[in-house]
Amino acid sequence: MDFSIASILMLDGITNGAIYALLGLATVLVFTVTRVIFIPQGEFVAFGALTLAGLQTGKTPGTIAFLLVMTVLVAVLDVVAGLRAGQGARRVWIGALRAAAPPLLIGLAALWLAPQKLPLVLQVLMTLAIVTAMGPLIYRLAYQSLADASVLVLLIVSVGVHFALTGLGLVFFGAEGSRNPAFWDANFSWGPLLLSGQTIIILLASLALIIGLWLFFERSLYGKALRATAVNRLGARLMGISSNSAGRLSFALAAFIGALSGVLISPTTTIFYDSGFLIGLKGFVAAVFAGLASYPGAALGAVLVGLLESFSSFWASAFKEVIVFTFILPVLLWRSLRDPHREEE
């Protein structure tokens, strides 16, 4: 290996690492706010990439219908729960309608716009809107009533959701993979390095999102409310922060990050209905690296995972995945030495 190969591998690793960093951040975000270990994070990646691919070919992706079905289901559940709790009928209906309005509008608009072959930018925005709207609905359907259950129970639910979403991905998109056109097909060469426009977009978008998240959590009241929920759910509730809306918001962010990652990488690699899982898990290894707690830690871990992956694909490409996932074991050892047992009550 000479310097030029090393630098190419490094660039590759950092580009992939940027995507893993986004997914790792989403995992940390969801875990700290809701204590859900969100295994299905990667499914949003596949949904994002393949919804965009569907729109590209002028088809109406199944994700739109899925969004609408979930919206109706959530509205029905909300109405039933509200009426059972003895709230006034008027209030219940208005509340359910208000909650259902955004995903309903997004879904209907997408249904109308999908066959119209819009420009790529608008299709990307539409994809992001569709997938982001799914996040809160999934939280409502699968997790909300279990918000006080143990981490382990929530993890098992996550695995169930992962199964369901993967299978639905197969229904929506079929078994064939898709690849999207690059957003920006310029190429820059810099010494031995060939920097494609897509790589630049990935790096810039990841950086922007990481900074955006940082600003959101450090500077905005809503971000601070989310952090408060993360520290102490009951305390936050007593301060008037709804842990349900905190959960929904964190899932919306996670879905958005997932969809964005999917859209970003879809021009660089072929994505299948089940590709998201492995990509998400690598983000996950990064999050575990940070003890599921720290954002900068997760970003750092993600870059490490990306580099590890690109270098091991050069030396032992068949064992690339083995090396990446075995990496979690020494990380866990290191964490267990650093952060000895804490009892969960």
Added chain:
Amino acid sequence: MNTSLRKLVLPAVLLLLFALPLLPIPEFWITQLNYIGMFALVGLGLVLLTGVGGLTSFGQAAFVGIGAYSTALICTRYGLSPWLGLGVGLAVTLVVALLLGLLTLRMSGHYLPLATIAWALSLNYTMANMEFLGKYDGLLGVPPLSFFGWSLQDGRAIFYLIWGIALLAALGVRNLLDSRPGRAIRALNGGVTMAEAMGVSTFRYKVIIFVLAALLASVSGWLFAHFQRTVNPSPFGLRMGIEYLFMVVVGGVGTVWGAFIGAGVFKVIEDELKELLPALLGSDGNFEIIVLGVVLVLIIKYAPKGLWPYAVAAGARWFPVPPRERDWADAPALPSRDKPPRGAPLLTVDKLRKTFGGLVAVNDVSFEIRAGDIVGLIGPNGAGKSTTFNLITGVLSLTSGAVSFRGQPVDGLASRQIARRGMSRTFQHVKMMAEMTVLENVALGGYLRSSSGTAKAMFRLDRAEEMQLFAEAEKQLQRIGMAGQMNELAGNLALGPQRLMEIARALCTDPALLLLDEPAAGLRHKEKQALADVLRQLKAEGLSILLVEHDMEFVMGLTDRIVVMEFGSKLIEGTPDEIQASPIVRAAYLGTEH
């Protein structure tokens, strides 16, 4: 009559299982039953690990894979006996499981499942890429088993081996759960503080159940390899690992028979869905995982205990669960420790200090307890009483100072080591195993006075000692006047009896010093009186007690001496009369007059 009817159920099921292959049942169903038996074997491990111990693994399929690949390699490559393959598979599994367990089981609960996901993925990719393991094609031509010259090639023949092993394993797990180590394992699932205070090394038992679950999975893999006659990576992937968990959650994650019910339900449903869904959707694919995923979420939401407990509850009308047979009347007493003579120094606390960051929670507190005394530790809210208590019992580590018990230093020891020296405690918030009877909860207290291990328990060689333990537990319940409630479930008791039960459990450890953390908190007046009577009686019997309490009236009428704390420091120490007369105590509780 009902109990005798109940006794007939198991033999009837066994007879039916034995007869099945002899009946003209289509081969398809025999094959299904074979799969169900092998799945249930893996499920049994998960029952122990997840349902009882509160840990979980998504990587059980990988252990199945280790078992299957080991024997396939031994038989096809080296032409050696499948029985050697079983041994090698178990040995490899043991090493891997120990390594993983030691790495992750010290950390909070959710790191283990995460590690198993990663490990299941990497092992699966390893199997799929190793030249000598046949890559994605796997190893072909695994020989059938034979048993003393009797070939088990036929599905109907291997049926007996599969179900024989599965039922023996079920029996072993059931025996284990109703034993000394079993009670320790059951105590894991709700936090480790209580189990540690009873002298249980919780880490050790976490490793034990993780390894046991892995070994069961490995045996299942051995059967699988010789039943299928080929192995390839696909049935040992993460997906199957998740499906094993699905089975036990559906069947009843906390129950031995739930593993069998779950495996049966899963196998039948999955097969039906594999036929139905592609036809419905008009294309091929693993669509059944949608239904499995949704069902998993729904079960956790609406029937978290799974199907089997419902069946038991429904069947209780016809087959009531009989109370434990009282067979321990003649059991010899457990060994008991020497007690210090009355008046001898028992506990010396010297300049005990605990800081959390900049906050000094306990500030150089010193006091002493002599054998036979009841000492009260009182003070306003936040005075540091419970922290002091946790420092003495080893639940928290102290910043500086010294604690000696019966002349030996105990500061810096873990709480289970302190328990071994004869200090036993109760908890401010009752910690118990709600699903077990009062008697079994109290018997956990006898953990350190007995020695039967996991293997002995699984083979039911621990009965003599079990009788001694139950005799002791009953004796302690009589001592506090609760013998009549010994067969009730602990979770069904009111708070007062629950607190008394905790005292009985602590007494069952044969303590030289009993530490009670706010035993009267939340009790009604009558219950407080009953508690005070019990404590007076224990004092009359010569027991030494340290009592953290809020209720002044309760403490004043009961103790020999009182230590008052305020803001982490010792305010004053004296007899109840001196304390009552003291103006500083009054100021601490009521504020000063201006």
